[in-house]
Amino acid sequence: MFNDIKTMFWRSWINTLRMPEAVAMSVAIPAILMLVFINVFGGSMDVGAYNYANFIVPGILVNVLVQSSSSTGIGVNEDMTKGIFLRFRSMDISSAAFLTGHVIAAFIKTILTTTVTIGVALLAGFRPTAGFGDWLVILGLVVLFIFAITWFSVWLGVVMPDASSVSGILALMAILVFLSPGMAPTENMPRFLRYFAENQPMAPFVNSLRALMNNHEITDNNLLLAILWWGGILVVMFVVTILAYRKRLTI
Amino acid sequence: MESIISVSNLKKSFKSHAVLKGVSFEVKRGGIFALLGSNGAGKTTTINILATLTKADGGRASISGYDCFAQKSSVKKSISLTGQYATTDGLLTGRENLILIGKLKNIKNPKKTADELLKKFNLVEAGDKLSSTYSGGMKRRLDIAMSLIGDPDVIFLDEPTTGLDPQNRLAMWELVKEMQSSGKTIFLTTQYLEEAEALANYIAILHEGKIAAEGTAEELKSMFPSGKMKITFDDDPGIIEKLKNAGLKALNVEQERPSLEDVFFATIGHEKGGNGDV
Ligand SMILES: Nc1ncnc2c1ncn2[C@@H]1O[C@H](COP(=O)(O)OP(=O)(O)O)[C@@H](O)[C@H]1O
Ligand SMILES: [Mg+2]
Numbered sequence: 001m002f003n004d005i006k007t008m009f010w011r012s013w014i015n016t017l018r019m020p021e022a023v024a025m026s027v028a029i030p031a032i033l034m035l036v037f038i039n040v041f042g043g044s045m046d047v048g049a050y051n052y053a054n055f056i057v058p059g060i061l062v063n064v065l066v067q068s069s070s071s072t073g074i075g076v077n078e079d080m081t082k083g084i085f086l087r088f089r090s091m092d093i094s095s096a097a098f099l100t101g102h103v104i105a106a107f108i109k110t111i112l113t114t115t116v117t118i119g120v121a122l123l124a125g126f127r128p129t130a131g132f133g134d135w136l137v138i139l140g141l142v143v144l145f146i147f148a149i150t151w152f153s154v155w156l157g158v159v160m161p162d163a164s165s166v167s168g169i170l171a172l173m174a175i176l177v178f179l180s181p182g183m184a185p186t187e188n189m190p191r192f193l194r195y196f197a198e199n200q201p202m203a204p205f206v207n208s209l210r211a212l213m214n215n216h217e218i219t220d221n222n223l224l225l226a227i228l229w230w231g232g233i234l235v236v237m238f239v240v241t242i243l244a245y246r247k248r249l250t251i
Numbered sequence: 252m253e254s255i256i257s258v259s260n261l262k263k264s265f266k267s268h269a270v271l272k273g274v275s276f277e278v279k280r281g282g283i284f285a286l287l288g289s290n291g292a293g294k295t296t297t298i299n300i301l302a303t304l305t306k307a308d309g310g311r312a313s314i315s316g317y318d319c320f321a322q323k324s325s326v327k328k329s330i331s332l333t334g335q336y337a338t339t340d341g342l343l344t345g346r347e348n349l350i351l352i353g354k355l356k357n358i359k360n361p362k363k364t365a366d367e368l369l370k371k372f373n374l375v376e377a378g379d380k381l382s383s384t385y386s387g388g389m390k391r392r393l394d395i396a397m398s399l400i401g402d403p404d405v406i407f408l409d410e411p412t413t414g415l416d417p418q419n420r421l422a423m424w425e426l427v428k429e430m431q432s433s434g435k436t437i438f439l440t441t442q443y444l445e446e447a448e449a450l451a452n453y454i455a456i457l458h459e460g461k462i463a464a465e466g467t468a469e470e471l472k473s474m475f476p477s478g479k480m481k482i483t484f485d486d487d488p489g490i491i492e493k494l495k496n497a498g499l500k501a502l503n504v505e506q507e508r509p510s511l512e513d514v515f516f517a518t519i520g521h522e523k524g525g526n527g528d529v
Contacts, residue, residue, distance in 0.1 A: 090332035
């Protein structure tokens with residue numbers, strides 16, 4: 001099984017590299033997004049004690065991670081309509097290997113995207129004050145989030161009828177970060193939206209990242225909530241996806 | 252010779268559409284078996300059931316002694332499947348495709364095997380190009396090369412020559428015969444009578460969900476003995492008598508044997524040449 005996963009990862013990774021436009025876009029879009037937000041909206045928003053770049057980085061990061069997971073679901077969806085998938089189905093391969101190969105390739109690509117995003121943020125005025133230990137926790141949270149959102153994307157790839165439904169749903173998900181504390185303070189939102197924004201799963205995640213990056217205390221169990229939410233989403237999505245996938249193996 | 256594939260009373264419906272209504276046949280080890288049928292007859296469905304990819308509604312099927320419904324892993328290990336449409340990865344090169352399958356089949360030296368197969372299938376020059384850029388014939392060759400990896404007992408070829416030009420079709424026929432002579436059992440489907448006749452040791456005609464006729468090409472022909480000729484004269488009775496009285500002698504009486512095409516159309520109850528798309 002480990003060998004199958006390794007081989008499938010090798011295949012997915014080559015496939016990723018064979019679409020350099022896609023990789024370039026997944027790096028360019030977050031960079032542009034970061035620059036636009038910091039330079040265009042930066043002056044006009046009151047974000048309290050933060051320098052604007054320091055405030056916005058966690059929100060943009062979430063947006064970027066959701067967007068960049070989209071290509072994985074699309075890849076899975078397209079693969080499953082192709083001839084090579086018939087061959088995979090006819091071979092004795094462990095059933096998690098094909099999907100896990102995709103997820104690992106996506107993970108490496110996303111780490112690259114994340115690094116570029118943070119790099120551009122630093123150039124644009126992001127001045128984190130996190131210590132080494134904080135950075136480790138940040139890394140752990142980001143890795144957890146990447147795996148969770150990638151398995152969600154893969155699940156969409158398995159159950160959706162076509163690739164554009166996958167990217168459509170993930171584009172909507174990426175917008176959800178605007179209804180969280182990620183892009184703007186929630187105090188000015190109407191009551192119902194504010195309740196949603198402060199309690200949806202992205203909220204404890206951006207709150208934790210923001211506090212860690214700026215060396216503030218993490219309040220209200222945000223760290224625990226972030227881990228529970230995204231750990232839970234990861235486990236559920238993994239199981240649900242494998243089950244849905246197995247169903248697709250025999251018609 | 253012993254059977255390597257046994258199928259009995261196989262049934263399959265998609266919703267209310269009954270595709271297989273009790274299909275039975277045996278495939279001998281080491282032979283070329285052709286499942287002959289029109290478009291939509293259920294050839295691919297039959298292959299998919301044997302390859303454990305589709306659930307049958309009823310009946311039994313086994314390959315190399317393994318039950319196709321209960322022992323899927325073992326069945327999958329003893330077969331390979333070349334689908335009706337290219338079962339290759341277009342974003343990988345020919346060589347990478349072969350290495351991919353070699354690794355997934357856990358063979359000893361995937362790279363070396365890939366090199367050997369590229370040579371054998373005349374793909375050395377194209378080996379490092381993306382397989383999506385290959386011509387139809389090259390794709391088919393790569394596909395078959397991938398199917399040979401891991402030394403399967405049974406090779407399924409779903410319409411291996413559909414869409415190929417005559418030259419590539421002949422090359423594919425040679426390839427199929429070569430695979431057989433190297434000891435493989437070949438299970439192929441085709442819509443083409445002359446293909447079944449040219450390649451197969453045994454032919455089964457699938458029509459309206461059942462095996463309408465089966466046997467060697469020769470046996471099938473002899474099942475329908477008459478290439479009949481019917482002559483109607485205005486004063487019908489006694490024509491032979493009259494010929495005899497006129498002093499004509501029959502030198503040779505030969506019963507004309509039907510072509511496989513006649514058999515096929517007799518079986519499915521259509522007039523020959525009715526519609527060109529067999
Ligand atoms: N997954 C499916 N769902 C519904 N109908 C199907 C499915 N697969 C095949 N069929 C139908 O079953 C019949 C036989 O198909 P198939 O086995 O592909 O025929 P062949 O390979 O002989 O051309 C066709 O009428 C086809 O439309
Ligand atoms: Mg078919």
